[in-house]
Amino acid sequence: MNEVNPVHPELGREVPVGAIDHELKKLWAEDDARTNASLINLAIYSEDPHSLESNSKAVRDLTVEHACRAILISMDFDAPEASIRAWITAHCHLHHGRKSVCCEQLAFALSGRAAGRLHNTVFSHLASDLPLTLWWQGELSWVFDDRFARGVDRFIFDSSEWSQPQDSFAKIQEALQARKALVVQDLEWTRSFQIRVSLAALFDDPVALAALPSMGKVVIRYQEDHRIGALQLLAWLVVQAGWKPAGEWAFGADRAHDSACSFAFESRGGHTLDVVLESVADGPPLQLLSLSGDAVTIEVSRQAGANYLCRHLAAPGHCLEEPGPLDPDECVGLVREQLSRGGKNSLYRKILPTFLELLKTVG
């Protein structure tokens, strides 16, 4: 398969948009020793005109584990001329050192007023009968509307990239209300997955579980770009443990420095809980989740550069320290994990209202 192209070598062969199917057939005919596999349509949408090459590399990585028809879309609204360019290629990987399994990739660059032709030109190239997973990169723009959301089965985004998260989450909520079957997967929520698993594992311990109603203090430490992740983690704790706000949720403490904020809750057992969210300038996105009370401390922490989470449980006469697996930080790794886990992500839907309340409080 010849992938030489003077402009975008990573993208493969440039083809006329109207001849994509024909060119794809030719591509496969060139080498019949390879197997074409796809379980999903994976579209990656970006409004960065230079995103195609890096996203093609991302697809090369993702297709090692997830066979798909990949469709890359870059939008350049500011271009003076309306144009649509398309490229095709295949990403091939050896399985068990013998079988070469390939996934098709179609890349589209839409410029100027041609951006309005997204549906007609791009989504007509989905592999039929396979679900569409769309990974949206960057801010949610006007392109994400009801019609757009209706065509997608699984919508992946990273809310840590949003400068106006309240507006964007409002759009997500609208889409979720309009379409019950839509699965949304926020990579910022994925970043906390293994922390949540580790905490849940620690609470499998009867000593920890017995101490849950008497917890008095919660600390979440996060890198400053991942405040949303920290709030989502807190929303999850609040919803799952059944905590109630103690009076008004006060965004208190050290607002002037913007490095810590605190909330007060009441546990099911009537105890008051102080929750502190601490931000730090550097390090991994989520660095510490600690719950303590009645001489019991339960912590999941992550040191910079560590390959594993540290699960820690300390109670009188009882101490436990174990490593736990870690989520990747970068988006491609997180998308890979999301595709592996699948599911309907109903927990995210469940915590969303509480998270949005917290987000509104923090501002």
Next chain:
Amino acid sequence: MSNPFREDLVSRTRPEPCSVVIFGATGDLTHRKLVPALYNLAVDGELPPGVKILGFARREKSDEEFRAGLEELNRKVSRSGHDEEVWSSFVQSIHYHRSEFTDAEGYQRLAERLDEIDRERGGKGNRLFYIASAPEFFDDILEHLKGAGLNQAKDGCWARVIVEKPFGTDLATAQRLNQVVNRTFEEKDTYRIDHYLGKETAQNLMVLRFANAIFEPLWNSNHIEQIQITCAENLGMEGGRGGYYDKSGALRDMVQNHLLQLLSLVAMEPPTDLSADGVRDEKVKVIRSLRQWDTPEKVARNVVRGQYTAGHVDGVSVPGYREEDRVDPESMTESYVALRLLIDTWRWSGVPFYIRMGKRLPKKATEISVHFKPAPGVLFNALPGGLPGSNVLVIRIQPDEGISLRMVSKIPGTSLRLEPVKMDFHYATSFGKSSPEAYERLLLDAMAGDATLFARRDEVEEAWKFIDHIEHAWHQAGDEAPAMTEFVAGSWGPKEADELLKQDGHEWRRL
């Protein structure tokens, strides 16, 4: 109170913190399968917190020596590689307990040690006993566990036992073993492990049948002509295996457990739910409905046994079965068996199930093939050659797990010519991630109290009842015993096995 943070995180029953005691801890199974499986679960963060592993064996060893031996093997065989950081934490949970299997005092010390671990862990005293020793010690171990009170769970806790095969060598020994087991542990706490059921494709069998609306309406004698289950091995008696195998044979070693389990998954009715007993109730009905080959004549008509003679496998010369290491030169143990089975139920009336298992066959492969009846040929009978075969659904258990469907298609061209084509699904191609080892899934299930993938007492005994008739016929004195056939190593078995299918107008699927 249940753990509220577990909700929606993992879609499986939650394994609980426990101590795992492995009897036969210095053996191959512990080093190659059990500990690497537990290690892989630790890597994936699936092990419940505070799990302790106690190896129980006779040899004199310190914790450090035991751990060093485990580490050496784990480096070689672990599915997820060997990570120093995880291992150094994981290995702290492993300890060695030296005792004879027959020494009551050793079990008392074990009980004290487990209590101490429970105290350190701060509460629950869940215990999982894994009997991976030689079968002759099963009784002693179980009796002594009872003697030390280890079979009794403390309040709010559980004590479970995993028993490795063989579950007896015939119905009488299986019943006796089951009596001993059930005198010690309740049936609900007894987990008879059959690692075939932990394999991904075996689990996928129920999904294939009951989550796809297109198959179940066809899954009966109206549409299916025959079903074949093949378990082929290219290995012989390497590594001293001959000693055990020559006492057991293909029928008892593989058919009684693994292959009849696969058969029951293929042939069972839809269970009312996915609970362990819901599924096992339906599986046992299949085994119970097997027509019994209870006379030497019936056995001779429906079962073929054989031994390989010297030949070539993968281009290498190999000895005949009777020349193998630790095999009796006059052995009458079968290294190959083929059976025709009939299931007397409404669904399967008249559909033969053919099972074959053999050592030193041309390649290693386990699969189930479902052969559908041919389409009425009225339209295409007039073509040269007629219809080129019928539809065959193949479920590959190992290696290269997957599913394929053979269909008939027109060859492109101006004339009407038909050829079979294959639609193929490979796990490895579609899902790049490797599946967990069977033991990983099964150990987690036992910690979680989910016995769906373990054999129940009645399943095991019903299977032995069927197998015993055949064994009895083979051990008749004189000319009444059905003959032992021979085939050249590296071929697909004796010609008598081909004849078995030819009588019904069928032939073995070419693998």
